[in-house]
Amino acid sequence: xxxxxxxxxxxWSYFWHGWVQFGGQIATVGGALTxxxxxxxxKKLGWLYRNWLTSLDAKKIGVMYIVVSVVMLxxxxxxxxxxxxxxxxxxxxxxxFLSGDHxxxxxxxxxxxxxxxxxxxxxxxxxxxxxxxxxxxxxxAFPLLNSIAFYLYLAGVILVNLSLVFxxxxxxxxxxxxxLSELAYSPGPGVDYWLWSIQIAxxxxxxxxxxxxxxxxKKRCKGMTLMKMPIFSWSILATMILLLLVFPILxxxxxxxxxxxxMGMHFFTxxxxxxxxxxxxxxxxxxxxxxxxxxxxxxGMYSEIVATFSRKRLFGYTSMVWALMAICVLSFFVWAHHFxxxxxxxxxxxFFGIMTMVIAIPTGVKVFNWLFxxxxxxxxxxxxxxxxxxxxxxxxxxxxxxxxxxxxxxxFQVHNSLFLxxxxxxxxxxxxxxxxxxxxxxxxxxxxxxxxHERLGKAAVYCWVTxxxxxxxxxxxxxxxxxxxxMEQFDPALQYQGLFIISGIGxxxxxxxxxxxxxxxxxxxWKRKELAAGHDPWHGRTLEWSVPSPAPEYNFARLPVVTERxxxxxxxxxGPALYSGPFKDIEVPKESGVGLVVGLAAAVFGFxxxxxxxxxxxxxxxxxxxxxxKQTYVEETERIIPAKELKA
Amino acid sequence: xxxxxxxxxxTNAVGLGFWVYLMTDLMLFATLFxxxxxxxxxxxxxxxxxxxxxxxxVFAETIILLVSSLTAGLALLSAHxxxxxxxLQLLVITGVLGALFLGLExxxxxxLLADGHSWQNSAFLSSYFTLVGTHGLHIFAGLIWLVATxxxxxxxxxxxxxxxxxxxxxxxxxxxxLVWVCIFSIVYLMGVLA
Numbered sequence: 001x002x003x004x005x006x007x008x009x010x011x012w013s014y015f016w017h018g019w020v021q022f023g024g025q026i027a028t029v030g031g032a033l034t035x036x037x038x039x040x041x042x043k044k045l046g047w048l049y050r051n052w053l054t055s056l057d058a059k060k061i062g063v064m065y066i067v068v069s070v071v072m073l074x075x076x077x078x079x080x081x082x083x084x085x086x087x088x089x090x091x092x093x094x095x096x097f098l099s100g101d102h103x104x105x106x107x108x109x110x111x112x113x114x115x116x117x118x119x120x121x122x123x124x125x126x127x128x129x130x131x132x133x134x135x136x137x138x139x140x141a142f143p144l145l146n147s148i149a150f151y152l153y154l155a156g157v158i159l160v161n162l163s164l165v166f167x168x169x170x171x172x173x174x175x176x177x178x179x180l181s182e183l184a185y186s187p188g189p190g191v192d193y194w195l196w197s198i199q200i201a202x203x204x205x206x207x208x209x210x211x212x213x214x215x216x217x218k219k220r221c222k223g224m225t226l227m228k229m230p231i232f233s234w235s236i237l238a239t240m241i242l243l244l245l246v247f248p249i250l251x252x253x254x255x256x257x258x259x260x261x262x263m264g265m266h267f268f269t270x271x272x273x274x275x276x277x278x279x280x281x282x283x284x285x286x287x288x289x290x291x292x293x294x295x296x297x298x299x300g301m302y303s304e305i306v307a308t309f310s311r312k313r314l315f316g317y318t319s320m321v322w323a324l325m326a327i328c329v330l331s332f333f334v335w336a337h338h339f340x341x342x343x344x345x346x347x348x349x350x351f352f353g354i355m356t357m358v359i360a361i362p363t364g365v366k367v368f369n370w371l372f373x374x375x376x377x378x379x380x381x382x383x384x385x386x387x388x389x390x391x392x393x394x395x396x397x398x399x400x401x402x403x404x405x406x407x408x409x410x411x412f413q414v415h416n417s418l419f420l421x422x423x424x425x426x427x428x429x430x431x432x433x434x435x436x437x438x439x440x441x442x443x444x445x446x447x448x449x450x451x452x453h454e455r456l457g458k459a460a461v462y463c464w465v466t467x468x469x470x471x472x473x474x475x476x477x478x479x480x481x482x483x484x485x486x487m488e489q490f491d492p493a494l495q496y497q498g499l500f501i502i503s504g505i506g507x508x509x510x511x512x513x514x515x516x517x518x519x520x521x522x523x524x525x526w527k528r529k530e531l532a533a534g535h536d537p538w539h540g541r542t543l544e545w546s547v548p549s550p551a552p553e554y555n556f557a558r559l560p561v562v563t564e565r566x567x568x569x570x571x572x573x574x575g576p577a578l579y580s581g582p583f584k585d586i587e588v589p590k591e592s593g594v595g596l597v598v599g600l601a602a603a604v605f606g607f608x609x610x611x612x613x614x615x616x617x618x619x620x621x622x623x624x625x626x627x628x629x630k631q632t633y634v635e636e637t638e639r640i641i642p643a644k645e646l647k648a
Numbered sequence: 649x650x651x652x653x654x655x656x657x658x659t660n661a662v663g664l665g666f667w668v669y670l671m672t673d674l675m676l677f678a679t680l681f682x683x684x685x686x687x688x689x690x691x692x693x694x695x696x697x698x699x700x701x702x703x704x705x706v707f708a709e710t711i712i713l714l715v716s717s718l719t720a721g722l723a724l725l726s727a728h729x730x731x732x733x734x735x736l737q738l739l740v741i742t743g744v745l746g747a748l749f750l751g752l753e754x755x756x757x758x759x760l761l762a763d764g765h766s767w768q769n770s771a772f773l774s775s776y777f778t779l780v781g782t783h784g785l786h787i788f789a790g791l792i793w794l795v796a797t798x799x800x801x802x803x804x805x806x807x808x809x810x811x812x813x814x815x816x817x818x819x820x821x822x823x824x825x826l827v828w829v830c831i832f833s834i835v836y837l838m839g840v841l842a
Contacts, residue, residue: 141661210668218661244668248675256683256778265767265774266692267683273690273771278683629796632813 008612009189014167020097024164053596056143056589057553059447061150062128066440068157069121072113075161077514079110084471084504090489091497103488104171105190109160111174116198117157119294119428122436124153124208127236127297130443131212133544133551134230136221136560141214143589144637149207151599156201158603159610163193167610170194173486175283176257178268178276183261189610192261196606199254202247209243212236221543223562230542230565231307231320235300238324242331243293250286253279262609277342284335292331294428296324298435299366302388305442306370308538309385310377313566316369323362323369330359340411349408356406360399367392382538383457387438390465394430398423401476416486419479422472429468437464437517445533449550453531456520463513471506474499541569546578554586557646583643590639597627657808657815666816670823673786677827680782681834684775688839692770697839700765702756706836709752710828716745717825724818727806735806735814736798742821743794746787753784776835783831786824793817 016022039045052060082098083106089096098106128146132139140146163169168190172181181191216237220229229237257279259265266272268279307314314320336344336352370392379385401423405411414420445451478499483490490496524531536545543560544551546568560578564570571578601623608616657663688697723738757777760766767777797817801810 142665145665206672210665210672213668214661214665218664244672245675248672249679252676252679252683256680259767259774259778263767265778266771267687267774267778269771271692272769273687273692274774275687275690275771278686282679282683625792632796632800 006615008614010611010613017168020102028161028164050591054591054593056147056592058128058132058140058143058146059551061146062125063447065121065125065128065150065153068154069118069125072117072121072157076110076113076118077511079106079113081507081511082106083110084500084507086488088497088500088504091492091500093492096488098488100488101171104486105169107486108170108173108194112194112198113160115174116201117160119432120205121153123294123297126436126439126443127212129447130544131215131233131236132219133446133547133555134233134542135216135219136224136543136556136562137215137219138555138586139589140211141219142211144592144594145207145211147592147595148598149204149211151595152204152207152602153201155599155603155606156197159193159197159200159606162607163190167193175287178257178279179270181257182269184269192610195254195258196610199251200602200606202250202254205243206247206251209240209247213240213244221560221562227321228562228565231303231314231317232300234321235296235303235324238328239293239296242289242328246286246289249282253282253286258609262612280339280342281335284338288335288338289331292327294432296327298432299324301435301439301442302370302391304542305384305388305438306373308540309380309382310374311380311539312373312377314369315372317565319365320369323365326362327359330355330362334359337406340408341415353406353408357403360403363399367396383452383454383461384438384442386458386461387434387441390461391430391434394434394465394468395427398426398430401426414479416484417479418475418483418485421485422475422479425472434464442538445537446544446549446551449533450524450528450531451533451537452524453520453527456516456523460513460516460520463509463516467506467509467513469506470509471503474503541566543568546571554588554641558583583646585643586641586646587638588641590637594627594631598624657812658819662812663815666819670819673823677782680779681830684779684835687771687775690771694770694773695765696772697835700760701836701839703836703840705752705756706832709749710832712745712749713825713828716742716749717822719745720818720821724814727811727814730806732801732806736801739794739798743791746791746794750784750787750791753780779835780831783824783827790821790824793820
């Protein structure tokens with residue numbers, strides 16, 4: 001009995017759920033073991049540790065973020081395929097291949113993974129790659145904190161994937177509304193996996209937010225005043241302000257739900273005075289700004305891409321900055337549009353409905369600015385520009401359906417229907433995913449020194465766009481017809497199956513696009529000599545294009561001095577030189593394993609709470625605190641790259 | 649860097665980062681305060697604030713924490729004046745007062761639990777224990793930080809790196825004081841008034 005309490009809630013029965021789940025277990029464990037075996041076989045483990053895992057170079061941390069995010073994207077996409085297949089089978093009179101409970105876990109995992117571990121990961125990845133370069137800085141403000149934040153994100157990823165092997169995931173939807181997510185209705189460890197994977201990753205996000213905010217405010221090169229800063233950096237400043245204000249709300253909210261579940265508290269329970277609507281308010285007070293946290297960086301990327309490929313300075317720079325900041329502020333006043341049906345009353349709903357429509361105005365300003373940038377420009381249609389064109393049309397439709405949903409009277413009709421599902425996929429795929437893929441196609445040459453294959457990239461855009469519309473237009477229709485979201489079976493008499501099949505075909509076309517991108521990446525690595533990009537493959541405008549590709553560890557051999565917006569473009573066209581003066585020694589951060597230790601200990605801590613192995617928690621916490629205190633005794637955190645090497 | 653422009657420990661990059669961190673912590677407390685505000689009437693038939701709070705005890709806790717904030721500030725001033733022994737003495741006093749505060753709080757919780765007012769009994773009690781307990785956890789973290797700081801300073805000179813850390817600790821301690829004043833007013837005073 002004592003032994004049992006040492007093991008907390010751990011129980012061998014959590015290993016076996018059924019054949020479908022067994023497939024997932026095999027895939028996860030097998031994938032991890034294959035990677036590990038390959039690393040050992042090719043004797044790359046030490047190399048990986050020294051050159052990547054312990055590196056504090058922001059660009060390398062950025063690449064690691066992107067690699068992990070892409071792996072998670074494949075898993076999240078796998079979840080999507082399973083759901084669509086189930087709905088095709090389940091709307092024609094059959095039961096399909098997923099049980100109701102399993103289907104619920106799949107859509108919970110899909111949403112959680114796509115937002116927290118794909119979109120957030122890609123966002124931090126691209127910021128790490130480009131932000132310091134664009135600001136004319138050698139590094140972020142706090143390199144070690146950057147590494148710790150990455151490993152906290154990775155700890156979240158580990159926990160999510162562990163839930164696939166051992167235990168279960170939440171069957172409660174990606175925001176885990178109580179009272180369903182309370183212990184009384186979800187007694188298993190699934191909700192705890194959900195809670196602690198995003199809790200730990202979310203703390204990492206807050207730390208990253210501090211890091212990038214300070215980087216922007218303190219590390220800009222000489223002469224780069226805020227209003228001379230590239231618009232992508234502006235979008236990151238707006239994003240980080242937003243992120244820092246809302247992620248603590250998420251942390252506190254998850255903490256309270258966790259206390260309900262682990263300590264028997266009554267914040268959001270159905271009895272003893274708990275108030276579930278409090279949770280829903282709090283989670284959306286984080287959740288709505290969160291979608292802007294994801295999309296504002298994408299807006300910044302589009303702004304850079306449109307100006308570069310139109311060979312023209314960005315139209316309305318100042319209005320872009322104001323629009324970003326307006327969105328930043330307004331996004332705090334719209335959260336209740338996620339639950340118009342709560343019963344808050346007509347006046348409250350009217351306020352939030354109108355605020356939601358108002359937020360479309362600064363967004364519209366941005367879209368017009370992009371179009372006017374293209375107007376009379378010499379537009380070059382390379383792959384990043386194709387992504388922008390795809391975005392402009394897709395996002396317009398997504399925004400339009402958003403304004404429809406902002407009308408409470410319409411919202412009451414389509415609330416929790418597939419119409420909503422189609423709307424947010426329309427904005428997130430059309431806005432965020434296309435943006436990040438555009439950003440990767442645009443900036444990857446700077447990091448790796450070669451361009452991605454152009455025709456394969458364009459073919460991928462084709463597939464994504466046609467696939468997206470084929471997959472989600474039927475979902476809009478189904479929503480209008482009354483199909484509720486999160487259902488795994490429909491009465492065949494409703495005749496939904498045809499539209500689900502069309503949607504499934506669309507999913508397959510998107511899958512082809514994903515496949516083409518994987519092929520594109522592999523092919524481009526193979527042909528990297530032919531695809532070699534010089535320091536300025538796109539005729540860029542901002543500082544990152546003024547340094548060699550791949551960018552050196554220290555970013556800038558001599559720090560630039562900036563006098564205008566689009567400093568590099570101005571310098572190329574007869575403006576003052578960016579670099580002058582003698583070379584000096586450069587300090588770069590030394591490799592450090594602190595982040596890795598803290599992240600792994602955080603994952604152990606999360607595992608301990610999930611399975612109620614209470615004795616594990618002080619151990620994990622002591623490791624974290626001890627490692628951090630030990631770090632304060634390290635005097636030499638930097639190594640010197642001598643000036644002589646730089647000139648060579 | 650060749651530009652050796654002096655920046656004070658509260659306005660340089662590390663200082664700014666720490667200020668920003670404090671603001672995120674403030675958002676966390678704001679969320680807990682909002683939740684407490686919504687749930688404080690939901691006593692589920694159990695006791696309300698005025699049934700269980702003892703203002704005498706809380707007043708003592710408040711005075712102790714305010715004095716510890718004063719000694720933390722004085723420690724920073726001594727460090728600036730280069731008086732290391734004085735600084736160490738004041739830091740130790742700060743730590744003892746902090747520990748005393750924490751001890752009183754734990755005792756308050758113990759008495760409440762002994763009287764059968766557990767956090768499991770109502771939403772009001774859940775939010776009360778969580779809000780006050782989260783502040784207590786912060787104090788505990790501050791004490792660990794304080795011990796590490798004193799230990800570090802024992803055998804080392806007052807370097808700029810150390811001054812940076814001491815300044816941040818001081819900010820953190822004052823911040824916790826500020827949060828406590830809000831807890832004192834909103835939880836205890838308003839609780840007893842109602």
